[in-house]
Amino acid sequence: MTPDISLSQVPAHARHGSSIGRPLTRREGVLKVTGVARYAADNHPAGMLYAVLAASRIARGRVTCLDVPAAMAHPGVVAVMTPANRPALALDPDAKLHPFMFRLDLLQSDAVRYANQPIAVVIAETLEAATEGAALLAPRYEALPARVGLDAGESFVPPVVGVGHPAEQLVGDVEAGLASAARRVDATYETPAQYHNAMEPHAVVAAWDGDSLSLDMPSQGMAMAQARLAGLLGIAPENIMIRSPFLGGGFGSKGLIAGPQVLGILAARLVGRPVKLVLRREQMYGPVGHRPPTRQRLRIGAGADGTLTALAHHALITTSTFDDFFEPAADASHTLYASPAIATSHTAVRIDTGTPMFMRAPGEATGSIALESAIDEAALACRMDPLAFRLKNYAEVEPISGKPFSSKALRACYAQGADRFGWAGRPLAPRQMRDAAGMLVGWGMGTATFPALMFQAEARAVIRRNGGGVVEIGAHDMGQGAWTALAQIAADAVGLGIEQLEFRSGTSDLPDGGIAGGSAHTATAGMAIHAAGGEAVARLAELAMDDARSPLFGAGNAGVVARDGRLFRRDDESRSESYADILTRAGLAQVEGRGKSGGDPAAQTAYAMHAHGAVFAEVKVDPDLGQLRVTRLVGAFAAGRIINPRMVRSQYYGGMIWGMAFALHEEAVTDRRSGRMLNANLADYHIPVNADVPEMEALLVEEHDPHVNALGIKGVGEIAITGTGGAVANAVWHATGMRARRFPIRIDDLV
Amino acid sequence: MSKIHVTTTVNGEPAEFLCQPGNSLLDALRDDLNLTGSKEGCSSGDCGACSVIVDGRLVCSCLMLAVEAEGKSITTIEGIANGDVLHPLQRKFLEHAALQCGFCTPGFLVAAKALLDHNPDPTETEARYWLAGNLCRCTGYDKIIRAVLDAAAEMRAGAPAGE
Ligand code: FES
Ligand code: FES
DSSP states (O other), X not given: OOOOOGGGTXXXXXXXXXXXXXXXXXXXXXXXXXXXXXXXXXXXXTTOEEEEEEEOSSSSEEEEEOOHHHHHHSTTEEEEEOTTTOOOOSSOTTOOSSTTOOOOOSSOSSEXXXXXXXXXXXXXXXXXXXXXXHHHTOOEEEEOOOOOSTTSSOOBXXXXXXXXXXXXXXXXXXXXXXXXXXXXXXXXXXXXXXXXXXXXXXXXXXXXXXXXXXXEOOOSOHHHHHHHHHHHHTSOXXXXXXXXXXXXXXXXXXXXXXXXXXXXXXXXXXXXXXXXXXXXXXXXXXXXXXXXOEEEEEEEEEOTTSXXXXXXXXXXXXXXXXXXXXXXXXXGGGXXXXXXXXXXXXXXXXXXXXXXXXXXXXXXXXXXXXXXXXXXXXXXXXXXXXXXXXXXXXXXXXXXXXXXXXXXXXXXXHHHHHHHHTOTTOOSSSSOEEOTTOOEEEEEEEEEEEEOOOOOEEEEEXXXXXXXXEEEXXXXXXXXXXXXXXXXXXXXXXXXXXGGEEXXXXXXXXXXXOOSOTTXXXXXXXXXXXXXXXXXXXXXXXXXXXXXTSTTTTOGGGOEEEETTXXXXXXXXXXXXXXXXXXXXXXXXXXXXXXXEOOOHHHHHHOBOEEEEXXXXXXXXXXXXXXXXXXXXXXXXXXXXXXXXXXXXXXXXXXXXXXXXXXXXXXXXXXTTTOOBTTOSTTTSOOOOGGGOOEEEEEEOOOOOSSSOTTOBOOOSSGGGTTHHHHHHXXXXXXXXXXXXBSSOOGGGTO | OOOEEEEEEETTEEEEEEEOTTOBHHHIIIIISXXXXXXXXXXXXXXXXXXXXXXXXXXXXXXXXXXXXXXXXXXXXGGTSBTTBOOHHHHHHHHTTOOSSOSSHHHHHHHHHHXXXXXSSOOHHHHHHHGGGSOOSSSOSHHHHHHHHHHHHHHHTTOOSOO
């Protein structure tokens, strides 16, 4: 008999004593505020050496000479690893066995394909000696002209964009829609290359013991890193132990193991001692991914009443010369605005750059700022309020597919956000508002959206006779609060208070928690935990219901509910028994459950699944100097069930600041002659600081989604970048009447 | 190259270490004294993750030579709490969710402590500009400011320093 334990699973947040939904503080918070939390680079095994990369100063060509003797002669230098002596690999780092396998630069040749590519590694007794050794290598090069920027070569249609999406998609007849439109917008927007710039540089501390490898290394995907390393090194994945208890941010750049981390591991193999390799900040602009630049053309047609007749979105993007990552920027136009005709397309140019990579809202962020700007321009062309225009074209079904949404509380987001911001009464025309100091004031808005994805994960749950429980999953906390949110789900899954639960995570010897990316970690890992806990509870229920001495004997189809360490008969809550009593009588120390998660293909076929939001921004611009400040940001987001509002609000704030930075700050500038980045440091690559940040508010809009997964969880990590960039850009236009179509917006665009 | 012997005070305790003339204070703290709470985000003075207080002044320990610590008194993140009792700033950071990945957090807490040591009643603008030398890629900053102002208010009111 399979006991019916459904009540313990839905709706978990509504139950008495439930952990889900509570704004708990971060479980590892005390470790972090006291400096005790041990990040990868804080480890220092006995006998450890330091490795420092030498990185290419040219963007294309080859290394003709490295002064290895000079480096070796420096006191403290133990070894120099170059293509000549790098330990052999079991797999060519340029092999691409599946689309998710990205090519790595592991000293396979003297060829240079981008600036800052690793060309050698110096290993020494001290960091200073290794650094000096790397400088003494004094590389010489044979350089070829670097190909830089969106116009560097012939563009082509990529085979796919993003993760296996078609590069071109079409519904309806866009040209006919444009031809019949009463109002038209045809505008081109440019976005720059950006770098993740997690505050923690990529690091690895590697120690070999025979054919076993022990690693302290920040990772958003330990199981994938394990598999990748196993292939490269020719050892069994289970011989690789990864510890990644804390990541100092990832944002996608730590999703796949980075080349320099593998080089640290190879350096340890070469010297037969533990090795620490930490990238210097300036070395992070090349081998660890970035968001590529885009040039996007939006063509929008609308009837005189503001109803869209056509939406065409083309994105030109760059990628590297040696691998295939194509930022799916135009796909942003698939989901938000109803139009009888939609065409999205991509073309790409290969340039001398490190391969671009998933960076927080890859495609969604780049596409959103262009789309939301263009929608604003279309609203103006129709002489409509931007919010009214968006409501006029509200998508009741997903425009590109015609599928119904699994849930969509975007109207509530618009209403609550607009209300809190005070949007009503905004003048249509620009340059109408001034503050007491004479600054021009502008208000803008944007719609936010991000797909609700699910990957695969596994978890293990144990309920013990002593009244405690253990849930294990190799999940990743890169700051988003996974340990806290997943522990909350785990406590509910096994029907225990969170204090009774031991939650183990962050190492690769635990069940594979999937990848922390795509804003899908809480849903994916959470569902695996939910399933594992459900199975452990089902074991207990079987024991009780089959035992004549249990008050739950024969509960059968009525089923039981698990809560606070007890099972209750669902139809009669006065009949219950503690886990401890059930296990004691059965003579068992514990029961165990295992669970897996993955998307539900039937639901995914039937429904379009997305989180939504609305962002409102106020900016003030000095009319004479063009100086610009964002003064208020209000976002309202609906993303299914919220496990921990405190963590989620934090994610939204962080995302909104990334959106603001997209509009106003971030930009990698590449020297056209050398192909080298000119601002490869945190002084010149601008990310916002405290003094740039406005008053912020993030509203959590209630949304119940019965289809995304049994817990009703969407994702919150990336959505807030989308919408915000456009909101800020539109506010700048509203303040000044000047439409900047090249991001980040500069003072010289406004005076 | 011969090493230099440095005698200093760290978090109220006498400390000594050997270093080379070119070593940074950050490296001495992290590698020689095993105080790894101070982080390296850039080693160029741009991120503030390595912030420490030296004789009452907030400095980026990545920009200070280890030998300069001779005879000085240094406060690091490890010295902010009073034993097991968290400093009000630490408690308020937790309460306001003013941290995510936590990599910037030691630097922010040390910088915020230096601010409140100088100015127990900062305005929001003063706090934002004082902390403008500390970068955070995760939190969106606003909650950090709330936490600092809230801690300052609590400390001024003389509320119990821990619980
Ligand atoms: S590490 Fe010292 S300021 Fe960044
Ligand atoms: S919390 Fe991650 S950098 Fe600040």
